[in-house]
Amino acid sequence: MTSTPILEIKNLSLHFGGLKAVDDLSFSVNEGEIVALIGPNGAGKTTVFNCVTQFYDHYKGDIIYHDSDGNQVDLRKLSVTKIVHKNIARTFQNIELIPDLSIIDNVLIGAHKYIKTSIFEHIIKSPRMIKQEKELLKKAVEILDFLKISHLKDAFAFGLPYGILKKIELARALITNPRLLILDEPAAGLNEQETEELSNIIRRLKTERKITILLIEHDMSFVMSMSDHVCAISFGKFLAYDKPGIIKKHPLVQEAYLGKDE
């Protein structure tokens, strides 16, 4: 496999007041790989994700994204709403769905970047808008089929089981046609069977759709079984970046998780 990077994080630092959330962190994600970012609670993993997707833009260092045309894009120059146009999509640690919209509408929110019609066309329900909605609807149903929840498409998101909510979030990210998919704890709160299903889905995304995946996860068996590379951080500092087998035995990682031998 060629190892051209899709995302390079260079000397990323971010502090909130006196707290250093991320401290001089550098690693890169190669195209077509599944890369996991691990670390104990409060290590700054989600902060890294928020920097990549520009929810935080006052960081130091650079985040370089290699887009599909081979250009190097400094993500800092893009606003948070422009990130998705570069085919970077993300999910959230705490599910961020719209409870009073149906599942299909929740997924269609992810398709917002494709919408070319203006509010005037929406008010009169122009044929162009209806046609566009039909196309997006078809796409959304395809993705829900892929995730095996299309039978629920008209149900409201409110009150559905956690496993399904996680899938809807994934579907909403997938409809943006991502090259780089950022998953924040996709397996948190899932039972064994659901976790198994999720890891199959993620593997299929990698092999069938050639999506590069960067994920945070605490479930170590999940991480170790599926990722190509693992980046370990602790207190915002870089610990190690290597293949999962090596990371498992890495002394610094073991120390971060288990504490130091006295």
Added chain:
Amino acid sequence: MEKSKFLTKTKTVLTKVLHVLSKIKSMPQVHFILVGVFLLYVGRNIANGPTPPSLNFMAEVLIFTVAALGLNLLLGYSGLVSLSTAAFIGVTTNGINILIKTFEFSFISAALTMLIISALFGLIIGVLSLQMEGIYLAIATLFVGYIIIQLFTAAAIFNNGNSVRIGAVNFFGEKVYNTLLIADRIVLYNIVVVCLIIAFIITYNIVSSPSGRALMAISRSLHAAEAMGIRVKKYRLMAFVIATMFASFAGILHSIYFQTTGTADKWGLNASLIILAIVVIGGMKSILGMFLGSFIIIGIPAFYLREIEWFKGMDYLLTGVLLVLVVIFYPYGSAHIVYDIKKLYYKLKIKIKQRLVKKND
């Protein structure tokens, strides 16, 4: 042999027709038009009844329904609040009055001009909303409304807050309609009903479009909306512009039906709060619920409680008590009654079926 073939054929045609009919039945636009037809029928009946002002009350209910549709777009869908809705109705009625009398506009061009001016007002409030949220936004809009009303009472051009006749309305230079004649009044009422149906359909179209989804996404989960490329500023401004234009539309309808500007007091904070109550009691995120809420809050006191001696001047009390009751016990608003009745119906159906099965056993 042929007879059975004919039967099966008619059966397939019938099922197809039924299928199409059920599809039409479930279209919200059809519901709106049906409600409109019902309102036309009601108008015709109460106009010829013993108390002609009944039609005026009904028109007022409809006009406030239009304003409530706009506020619902803010409150129900966008999670924003405005306490100056009624003030913008007043801005439009007074604006039309001035444009017609001093600048000699025709009614139609005056109405359209005021619609555009209101959109600009909406833009200003929208800019305010980018800076603040929740209670602060409510206070800011409250003062915008207050300033407008003070301006009405202070300025001679607004007749110092008194209601004046705009003058009989003519459309496209055709026949002139005067509110003082009952026959004309019915025509004007019918125009208001048609405009209301248009307002219903516009609201439905916005809400069910990508723009409507974006508004809901922003209010329910800002982070998700931003991550999906929804520009918050654009949609907040849009929500306020549309809501203010709805209020202005209500003002135009007021000018069409009553042909007066209305006193400054009529468009004060009280009226804005009443519109807010209509949205809450009618049911947030419900379209036909706005009519229901408007009828409960404005119509019922006007039609039924007027004759009761001790009730005089206690409309606000009723509104207040209803508001509290609805918020505590029925948070989805009166529009939800339809669903609850449906639910009850299915529950009963299942129960009866179960009983029958038990009996058969």
